[in-house]
Amino acid sequence: MPRTVDRDEQRRRVGTALLRLVAERGLDEVSVRTVAAAAGCSSGAVQKYFRTKEEMLAFAAELAGERVERRMAGVDTALPPRRALRDLVLTTLPVDAERRAEAVAQLAFAVHAAHHPRLAEIRRRIDRDIRHALAAWLESTGYATGAVPVADAVIALSDGLALRMLYSPGEQARLLAALDRALDDLIPDPGTDRPPRA
Amino acid sequence: MPRTVDRDEQRRRVGTALLRLVAERGLDEVSVRTVAAAAGCSSGAVQKYFRTKEEMLAFAAELAGERVERRMAGVDTALPPRRALRDLVLTTLPVDAERRAEAVAQLAFAVHAAHHPRLAEIRRRIDRDIRHALAAWLESTGYATGAVPVADAVIALSDGLALRMLYSPGEQARLLAALDRALDDLIPDPGTDRPPRA
DNA sequence: CAGGTTAGAATACGACTGTATCTCAAAGAG
């Protein structure tokens, strides 16, 4: 056995470079050559680890999904539910450069998945994981009946907000207000006790 | 003045072909040549009406926006608000082939806009129009205080639901349940009178 | 009918695409 290298780490290096490229220049700027350049190696090296571009994209999509899950796992779910839920959503919103990069990648892959079954399956699995975790947590807090629909609604809401923030950065404040309003209605804070709005 | 032709109609013909192509094969399959083929003409003809690909995409994005506005304008806002609002959202959701085509185009352009200022501006204008119309209507019904945040929330919610339906068609029923749950909370039906959930 | 203007097809161009193949340096096994 001659010269060997940590294959998985190299794949992650390339995948990370790909995600950075997607965030900075968009998914259509992703090619084997541009990814190789971003990773600081030759396209031949990239081909060693991914036989095809589709395989590379699939790996990057998984990587992006893991990042989101890890980030969400990092929020303090011991906080009051309404506050914790807000924090959870905020980790997926492009409110700073790092989160923006991840949001761009997530949404780019999601739209791409509409015409690429492999990516669609990856996205569905990631969605399912997040939905289950969120629903289970909501049930444990007891603040929401019908946790699954609420989880779906919260996820859709944050995706939609993230999408608009991408090309309307100036409307961030207004969109965050919409988030708060929606969360107020979906997960009423015990203190407010559902003030009449109708 | 020799042989002349309805320029605007030809541009719309090409734009329509482009949208069809986006819906069926995705935005990355859009090239001057593929659009020309879809429109049943040569790429030279397409170049007559759009000097650059970006100009063609911008035109198609406008066209797509107009379609959504026209479709939304077609729903019966004289129905009970809760029901009318549900119908409004449904017109933007990919629940049948035609709506799916429009949703794919909307979302593809939206993600594309994250890195293309011209498209971003077009999207922002369309968003603003829809938001204003929706907020004004909500205020006129008296069912929502703070109509603007609610309008933003509803738009984000439907975008997020549409996005997931694109690659998770099998989850449509569950996502529609989430929509109903969210609308129940955002726009309480007068009959239900806000049942306690907390 | 002749003349000029336009629609639209055809073609040309250099750049870039994904993938396959080739070459060479490095490093562990004997």
Place this chain on the structure above:
DNA sequence: CTCTTTGAGATACAGTCGTATTCTAACCTG
């Protein structure tokens, strides 16, 4: 040290990209 396997860069290939240019046929004006 030598051999052999591997990582990785370089290059080749056929195809597509966006755009510019050229050409032909159709039409309206005079």
